[in-house]
Amino acid sequence: MSRPRILVVGGGVIGVSCAYALAKAGAHVHLLERDAIGSGASGGNAGTVAVGHPPLNRRGRLRQVLLSLLDEGSPLYIPPRWDPSLWRWLRDFVRYCTDEHVEESMKVMAPLGKNALQTFDDIIEEEGIDCEYIRSGYYKVCETAPGLEAARNQAIAIEAYGYHPEYIGLDELRRREPELSSDLQGGIHYPESRSLDPLKFLKALTERAKLRGALISEGVRALGLSIISGRVVGLRTNEGEVGADAVVLATGPFSADILGEVGIQLPLQPGKGYHRDYATGPGGAPQIKLPCELSEASVFCTPMGNFVRFAGTMEFSGFNREMPTPRLDQLSNAARRCFPAFGGDGIKSEWCGLRPMASDGMPIIGSIGDINGLSIATGHGMLGLTLGPITGQMIAREILDPDAPKLRKLSPDRFRDPH
Ligand SMILES: Cc1cc2nc3c(=O)[nH]c(=O)nc-3n(C[C@H](O)[C@H](O)[C@H](O)COP(=O)(O)OP(=O)(O)OC[C@H]3O[C@@H](n4cnc5c(N)ncnc54)[C@H](O)[C@@H]3O)c2cc1C
Incomplete structure (x- = not known):
């Protein structure tokens, strides 16, 4: 193809990264976003570049899933409701909760994580992106002895894949982060991870993609694929037809309508999470140098310049963006337990986002x-x-170089032809 025309649908971190990589490789790129860049999950997440971890599907999850049907205060919450697609997804999710699956995914995800770190460092340096980038890792901090033991076991497993988690006793943890509570048990330092302000990063990457020639259209919704003789020739949008040589769908959890029309069903569910941001300072957020994951509560506390973001929890309640106060309070309550001086003043923003969750815990x-x-x-x-x-980078390579090897374990075809 000479300078192929490529349409990317979705202005989250995935779509913008595809647009950037494709434009950098010389393609003629047009990104369509129905709302605004970063209006999905990518604008308000916890901002950690966290690598080497096993998928959500793990042995013992079935029990957690069942308990979560009853407990609104649990970090993983599934409000009971009649939704056949959710129940099918949960059935598939539980089927993947085996040691064999964890091992298979780690073989793919652990090396991918190393490439991910290198790619981040390269883009941030090459493009001179200012986004509160911290390269010294994060702490997983534990409130209970069983929580610490589970965290240590997980760290040992991760070590086997070439990462370097370090166990830290409570005294050392508090020497490094003095605002942490003396009631904690200890923690793990994951030195390889990074953190940043995700919206600053996304906006800067969008600008860099534009500088490389990508056209970015906000407020344009893709309605369906135009296909002739088995080949995509463009998209139908709310502003009319747009022609293309290739289309990349990076629509987060919202791909069912467009794909359903051409007979493709991906096992995806929206996994809702929340954030509350607090300004740093007396009565407000703690002064922390590195992000801290409050392990039992599944809450990340990430410093982003002059504020700290408390983000996390996972809720399968469908495509809604309701923000019940008790769910948001879970974030602040966990933070108060772990940072006793945190007064709860200075809320800067409250937010929720829908993660695109695949039933086998691996990207598509x-x-x-x-x-x-x-x-x-x-x-x-x-x-x-x-x-x-x-x-x-993977999408750009696959589209622009037909001879590039495919990562079969991540291919969308794995759900249609599992063997
Ligand atoms: C609370 C929370 C904390 C998180 N923390 C982290 C973290 O620390 N580290 C990490 O790596 N990940 C984290 N994540 C996950 C991460 O945010 C998501 O995996 C990621 O944002 C998904 O990006 P995306 O581009 O696929 O989806 P999105 O960001 O949702 O983008 C999809 C975009 O597609 C657009 N769109 C949909 N349909 C159409 C259409 N028909 N036409 C045009 N546009 C369309 C949407 O408007 C949206 O903007 C977190 C998520 C949450 C909720």
Whole structure:
């Protein structure tokens, strides 16, 4: 193809990363976003580039899933409701909760994580992006002895894949982060991870993609694919037809309508999470140098310049963006337990976002077997920021170099032909 015309749908970190990588490689790129850049999960997440971790599907999850049907205060919450697609998804999710699956995914995700880190460092340096980038890792801090033991076991497992988590006793943890409570048990330092302000990063990457020639259209909704003789020739949008040689769907959890029309169903559910930002200072957020993950509560506390973001929890309540106060309070309550001086003053923002959750806990990246010119980039779950830039590179390579090897384990075709 000479200077192929490529349409990217979705202005989250995945779509923008694809647009950036494609434009950098010389393609003629047009990104369509129905709302504004960063209006989905990518604008308000916890901002950690966290690598080397096992997928959400793990042995013992079934029990947690069942308990979560009853407990609104649990970090993982599934309000009971009649939704056949959710129940099918949960059935598939639980089937993947085996040690074998964890091992198989780690074999793919652990090396991918290393590439992801390198890609982040390279983009931030090469493009001179200012986004509160911290390269010294994060702490997983534990409130209970069983929590600490589970965290240590997980760290040992991660070590086997070439990462370097370090166990830290409470005294050392508090020497490094003096605002942490003396009631904690200890923690783990994950030195390889990074953190940043995700919206600052996304906006800067959008500008860099534009500088490389990408056209970015906000407020334009893709309605469906235009396909002739098994090949994608463009998109139908609310502003009319747009022609293209290839289309990349990076629509987060919102791909069912467009794909359903061409007979493709991906096992995706929206996994809602929340954030509350507090200004740093007396009575407000603690002064922390590195992000702290409050392990039992599943809450990340990430310093982003003059504020700290408390973000996390996972809720399967469908496509809604309601923000019940008790769910947001879970974030602040966990923070108060772990940072006794945190007064709760100075709320800067409250937010929720829908993670694109694939039933096997792995992202869905690549072309679809029987429709030429269609690629998918979604299902990144809790790792969309982490894997955004590397996903962009993978998609650009696959579209622009037909001989490039495919990562079959991440291909959308794995759900249609599991063997
Ligand atoms: C509370 C919370 C904390 C998180 N913390 C982290 C973290 O620390 N690290 C990490 O790596 N990940 C984290 N994540 C996950 C991460 O935010 C997501 O995986 C990632 O944002 C997904 O990006 P995306 O581009 O696929 O989706 P989105 O950001 O949702 O973008 C999809 C975009 O597509 C647009 N769109 C949809 N349909 C159409 C259409 N038909 N036409 C045009 N546009 C359309 C939407 O408007 C949206 O802007 C967190 C998520 C949450 C909720």
